[in-house]
Amino acid sequence: MFCKCSSSPRLCLGSAMATSDVKLLGAWASPYVMRPRIALNIKSVSYEFLEETFESKSQLLLQSNPVHKKMPVLIHADKPICESLIIVQYIDEIWTNGPSILPSDPYDRAIARFWAAYIDDKWFPSIIGITRAQGEEAKAVATAVAIEQVSAGLVVLEEAFEKCSKGKGYFGGEQIGYVDIVLGSFLGWTRMTEKMNGVKLIDEAKTPGLVGWAERFCANNAVKEVMPETEKLEEIAKMIQAKFRAPPPK
Amino acid sequence: MWFELRYVEMAEVVVLLDLSISPFGSRVRIALAEKGIKYEYREEEVKDKIILNKSSLLLQMNPIHKKIPVLIHNGKPICESLIIVQYIDEVWNDKSPLLPSDPYERAQAMFWADFVDKKIYDCGKKIWMNKGEEQEPGKQELIECLKLLEGELGDKPYFGGDNLGFVDVALLPLHCWFYAYETCGNFSIEVECPKLVAWAKRCMERESVLNSLPNQNLVYDYILQVRKRTGIE
Numbered sequence: 001m002f003c004k005c006s007s008s009p010r011l012c013l014g015s016a017m018a019t020s021d022v023k024l025l026g027a028w029a030s031p032y033v034m035r036p037r038i039a040l041n042i043k044s045v046s047y048e049f050l051e052e053t054f055e056s057k058s059q060l061l062l063q064s065n066p067v068h069k070k071m072p073v074l075i076h077a078d079k080p081i082c083e084s085l086i087i088v089q090y091i092d093e094i095w096t097n098g099p100s101i102l103p104s105d106p107y108d109r110a111i112a113r114f115w116a117a118y119i120d121d122k123w124f125p126s127i128i129g130i131t132r133a134q135g136e137e138a139k140a141v142a143t144a145v146a147i148e149q150v151s152a153g154l155v156v157l158e159e160a161f162e163k164c165s166k167g168k169g170y171f172g173g174e175q176i177g178y179v180d181i182v183l184g185s186f187l188g189w190t191r192m193t194e195k196m197n198g199v200k201l202i203d204e205a206k207t208p209g210l211v212g213w214a215e216r217f218c219a220n221n222a223v224k225e226v227m228p229e230t231e232k233l234e235e236i237a238k239m240i241q242a243k244f245r246a247p248p249p250k
Numbered sequence: 251m252w253f254e255l256r257y258v259e260m261a262e263v264v265v266l267l268d269l270s271i272s273p274f275g276s277r278v279r280i281a282l283a284e285k286g287i288k289y290e291y292r293e294e295e296v297k298d299k300i301i302l303n304k305s306s307l308l309l310q311m312n313p314i315h316k317k318i319p320v321l322i323h324n325g326k327p328i329c330e331s332l333i334i335v336q337y338i339d340e341v342w343n344d345k346s347p348l349l350p351s352d353p354y355e356r357a358q359a360m361f362w363a364d365f366v367d368k369k370i371y372d373c374g375k376k377i378w379m380n381k382g383e384e385q386e387p388g389k390q391e392l393i394e395c396l397k398l399l400e401g402e403l404g405d406k407p408y409f410g411g412d413n414l415g416f417v418d419v420a421l422l423p424l425h426c427w428f429y430a431y432e433t434c435g436n437f438s439i440e441v442e443c444p445k446l447v448a449w450a451k452r453c454m455e456r457e458s459v460l461n462s463l464p465n466q467n468l469v470y471d472y473i474l475q476v477r478k479r480t481g482i483e
Contacts, residue, residue, distance in 0.1 A: 067365065067398060081357045083364055093353040106340040110328045117330055118314060156314065 022047040023075040025061050027054070029236050031124075031185040032084040033072040034226050038181050039091040041222035043098035054236075085116055088181060102178045115160055115171070116182040123153040124186055130193050131237060143197065150201055157183065158207040165209070169216050176220055184217040192233040264289035265322040267308050269296065271464045271472050273371070273423035274331035275319040280419050281335045283458035285342045294318055298475075332363055335419055348416045362402055362409065363420035369395045370424050377435040378473050381482055385435050392431065396443045403449055414453065422459060425450040429466040430473045 024040070024047050026033030040047050052058055052071055064073045064080035074081045074090065081090050092101040102109050129146035164171040164179060171179035194201050202210050218227055266282070266289050268275035282289055295303040304316055311320045311327035321328045321337070328334050339348040350356050373395060376388025399421065403409055409417035428439050428447075440447040453459045477483040 076354075079354055081354070081361075083361055086357050086360045086364065089360070090353055090357045093356070106337055107323075107326055107328070109340070110333050110337040113333045113336070114329055117333065 021075075021077050023050055024048070024072060025050045025052060025058070025064065025075070026072040027052045028226075029188075029228050029233060030071060031189055034185040034188075034228075035084040035181050036072050036074055036087045036091060037226040038176070038185070038222050039088045039101055041226070042101060042176060043091060043095040045091070045095055045098075054239075084185075085120070085182070088178065092178075099175050101172070101176075101181065103172070111164070112171075112178045115157075115164070115179045119157070119179075119182050119186070123150070123157065126150045126153055127186065127189060127193055130197060131241070147197070147199055147201070151206065154202060154207050154210065158210050161209045161213060165213075170213065176217065176222060180213075180217060184214075184223065187214055187218060188228045188230065188233050191230045192237055195230060196234060196237060262287075263322075263324050265292060266290070267292050267294060267305070267311065267320040267322070268318050269294050269302065271468060272318060273427065276423035276426075276463050277331045277419050278319045278321060278334050278338070279462035280414070280422060280459055281338045281348060283462055284346045284348065284414060284419075285338060286345065287338070287342055332367065332416075332420060335416065339416070346413065348410065348414070348419060350410075350415070359409075359416040362399070362417045365395075366399070366417070366420045366424065370421070374424070374427055374431050377431050378477065379480070379482065381434075389435050389437055393439070393442045396439065396446055400443055400445045403445060407452060408449070414456070414459075418453060422450065422453055423463060425453075426463050426466045426469050427473075430470040433470060434473065434477075 022040070022045060024033070024036055026037075026049065028051065037049075050058070050060065052061060057069060061071060061073060062069055064075060065071075065082045068082065070082070072082075072084055072087060074087045076090075076094070081087050088101060102112055126146060126149040130143060130150060132142075132146075160179075161171055165173065168174050170176050171183070176184075190201055193199075202214055204211055217223055264282070264287055266275070266278060268278070268291060270293060279291075292305075292307070294305055294308060297303050302318075308318065308320060309316055311322060312318075312329045315329060317329070319329075319331055319334060321334045323337075323341070328337050335348065349359055370392070373388050373392035377385050377392065380388065402417070406412075409415050409421070428450075432439055454463075474483065
């Protein structure tokens with residue numbers, strides 16, 4: 001089952017605070033696109049989801065993000081905002097009636113931003129390392145090294161979860177917050193990597209806190225309909241791997 | 251004794267763990283100077299001019315990355331230069347705002363600071379970590395990126411408008427590296443991007459900037475040491 005919004009452009013859920021002229025350019029499989037979708041759901045903001053295809057980039061995307069030419073792009077009242085973390089912060093600042101995504105205390109905000117940067121710059125690239133390793137000659141060794149890196153990162157994140165959650169269900173405390181969105185958006189790809197490699201990355205032994213957190217996150221109302229299915233992500237991953245292995249065009 | 255304790259609690263204690271040559275540390279120094287914040291500066295030790303001898307305080311305060319800069323505010327550490335600058339802007343919000351108050355303008359400022367982080371330093375590295383023809387892709391990419399930044403600057407005196415802003419703070423320290431890039435790469439950034447060089451000169455007239463940036467010759471010396479050590483020279 002695809003995400004409800006995977007076909008032609010249509011109005012998405014969350015009409016309680018219907019705001020005119022909110023569009024999101026993205027693709028259902030992208031963890032980065034998932035982030036603003038969760039944020040908009042938390043704020044109960046309705047938006048038009050304009051699905052990009054894997055094969056080519058739409059004119060609107062190229063126009064709205066000429067610098068990086070990447071999704072997601074939020075278009076609010078015809079003004080584009082790019083980069084998933086920046087978009088989430090923007091959503092939090094514009095729609096102040098809904099629950100807050102970032103903490104209000106400046107120090108807690110700095111900590112949340114720190115973990116978001118760690119997840120994006122250090123931890124997620126190590127997951128890609130596992131998928132890439134599959135396509136190489138010495139794949140067993142490369143995969144083992146990559147898995148070790150990911151697991152070590154998860155132990156760090158388990159500690160961060162203990163500190164940030166302070167005994168509650170999410171990094172953000174009682175409710176989903178910034179770090180939950182940043183890490184949670186990678187859960188689909190993490191599970192897919194676990195399945196394709198026959199490993200448990202988030203496991204009861206080393207990261208019990210994160211196991212409970214992951215279940216809670218995926219079941220959350222703001223998340224469940226935008227979290228892609230593992231099987232569908234497997235298909236995408238196989239497509240990407242095939243591209244890596246394909247001989248260069250003559 | 252109670253009275254003394256109260257006085258200590260009320261005073262803001264700000265410590266910066268840093269390295270004078272670091273462009274990331276420079277960002278924090280500029281922000282602190284713009285806001286007029288008093289702080290204790292602690293320079294990390296360097297062996298053989300380039301290898302950091304990390305202090306136990308640094309390892310304690312930034313156990314994840316073990317890198318400078320680290321701002322320690324009343325005993326609590328904040329890491330990552332742009333996160334620190336944003337923190338400074340939010341806490342000391344009574345003067346010299348670095349980020350705009352409008353959420354859209356703020357998102358734009360963060361976008362361009364992020365662009366500087368993702369592109370400029372790495373392009374520069376492609377120039378000084380290589381030689382000859384291998385430098386060409388880095389040179390081309392650097393000029394392209396700087397031209398995009400020139401476009402964003404437009405006719406404003408600073409990226410922040412009439413005053414220094416977040417993007418100015420993010421980019422300025424990297425300007426000290428331009429001399430090194432130009433000398434290693436044998437090209438002129440000023441010829442390609444005169445507006446940006448003019449902007450940098452304008453910024454250097456401000457004391458907060460002048461006192462926060464390392465001399466470009468020191469940066470060049472550092473790069474030469476690394477090139478020698480890695481066998482490029």
